[in-house]
Structure formats: C-alpha cells, structure tokens
Amino acid sequence: MKQFCTLYSKIIKISNKTLSPLLDLGIRLFMANIFFTSGKLKFENYLNGHWEYTVEAFTDHHPIPGIPGEIAAIAGTTGELVLPILLAFGLFTRFGAAGLLIMTLSIQFLVPAEYEIANPDHYMWMLLLAVPMLKGGGMLSADFILCKFVCKKGAC
Numbered sequence: 001m002k003q004f005c006t007l008y009s010k011i012i013k014i015s016n017k018t019l020s021p022l023l024d025l026g027i028r029l030f031m032a033n034i035f036f037t038s039g040k041l042k043f044e045n046y047l048n049g050h051w052e053y054t055v056e057a058f059t060d061h062h063p064i065p066g067i068p069g070e071i072a073a074i075a076g077t078t079g080e081l082v083l084p085i086l087l088a089f090g091l092f093t094r095f096g097a098a099g100l101l102i103m104t105l106s107i108q109f110l111v112p113a114e115y116e117i118a119n120p121d122h123y124m125w126m127l128l129l130a131v132p133m134l135k136g137g138g139m140l141s142a143d144f145i146l147c148k149f150v151c152k153k154g155a156c
Contacts, residue, residue: 017139020138020139021138021139021140022140024131024132024135024137024138024139024140024141025090025138025140025141027128027131027132028087028088028090028093028097028132028137028141029088030128031084031087031097031100031125031128031129031132032084032085032087032088033084033088034084034125035079035080035083035084035087035100035103036080036081036084036085036088038080039076039077039078039079039080039081039084040080040081042054042073042076042077042080043077043081046077051073054073054077055069055070055073056069057073058070058072058073058076059072061115061117062107062111062115062117063111063112063115064106064110064111065110065111065112076103079099079100079103080103083095083096083099083100083103084096084100087100087132089141089142090132090137090138090140090141090142090143090144091137091141091142091143091146092143093132093133093136093137093141093143094132094133094134094136096132097129097130097131097132097133098129098133100125100129101126101129101130101133104122104125104126104129105126107119107122108122108123108126
C-alpha cells in the first residue's frame with residue numbers, strides 16, 4: 001500500500017507541474033480565440049467603413065437593455081479585442097476572464113429571448129472562464145512571471 005501511495009503522490013506532483021499548467025494555458029487560449037475572432041470581425045467592419053452594421057447589430061439584432069447601440073458596439077468590440085489578449089498572455093488574467101464572463105452572461109441572460117442569440121455553448125464558456133477567473137493564469141502566464149520576479153516571495 002505504501003508503494004501505491006508513493007507512486008500516486010509522484011503522479012500527482014508531475015501532473016501539477018506539467019499537465020495542470022498546460023490545461024490552464026489551453027483554456028485561456030481557447031476562450032481568447034473565440035472572443036478575439038468576434039472582435040476582429042467587428043473591427044474589420046469599422047476599418048472597411050461598415051461600422052453601421054456593428055451598431056445595427058447592437059441596436060436591432062441583439063440589444064443590451066439600457067445601453068445605446070453605439071456605446072454597446074464600442075464597448076463590446078473593445079472588450080472582445082483587449083480582454084482576450086490579456087487572457088491569452090495571462091496578464092491580469094482574473095480581470096480579463098471576469099470581463100469576458102460578464103460579456104457572456106450579458107449575451108446569455110440580458111439580451112431578450114426573442115433575439116435568439118442565447119446559446120447552450122455559453123454555459124461551457126462561463127464554466128471555462130470561471131477557471132482562470134478563480135485560479136489565475138497558472139504557471140504559464142505573464143502574471144506568474146511578474147509575480148515571481150517583481151513581488152516579494154509569498155506576496156502573490
């Protein structure tokens with residue numbers, strides 16, 4: 001039994017040092033890609049002189065209650081471009097994940113049902129975004145590196 005416990009303990013240590021950081025990175029990159037791609041499309045509308053399509057989407061197709069379409073379009077596009085970059089690099093990871101989680105919650109629950117943009121995938125996104133929001137970026141993140149070299153030992 002003691003040999004089994006020793007082996008099991010070694011497996012857990014290896015997993016915590018290698019597999020867990022890779023999983024954290026994978027979650028961050030997966031979610032960053034989803035939102036960044038969406039933001040990039042909206043920004044391309046702006047660059048191509050078709051910003052009105054993005055504003056129309058936030059005004060007519062999936063309005064956020066209480067927020068004018070123009071403001072929602074700017075905030076949504078900015079959030080979809082900036083927050084995924086933070087998440088991908090693991091810089092201010094909790095902030096980036098929280099912002100994207102709020103965006104997903106808004107899409108799923110604040111947009112009226114008749115616009116039919118609620119999606120079962122959003123529940124998975126919320127779960128995945130909760131991981132870096134609660135745990136941080138992990139060992140393969142800018143936060144970890146900054147904390148290791150900037151903060152006093154044990155302060156982060």
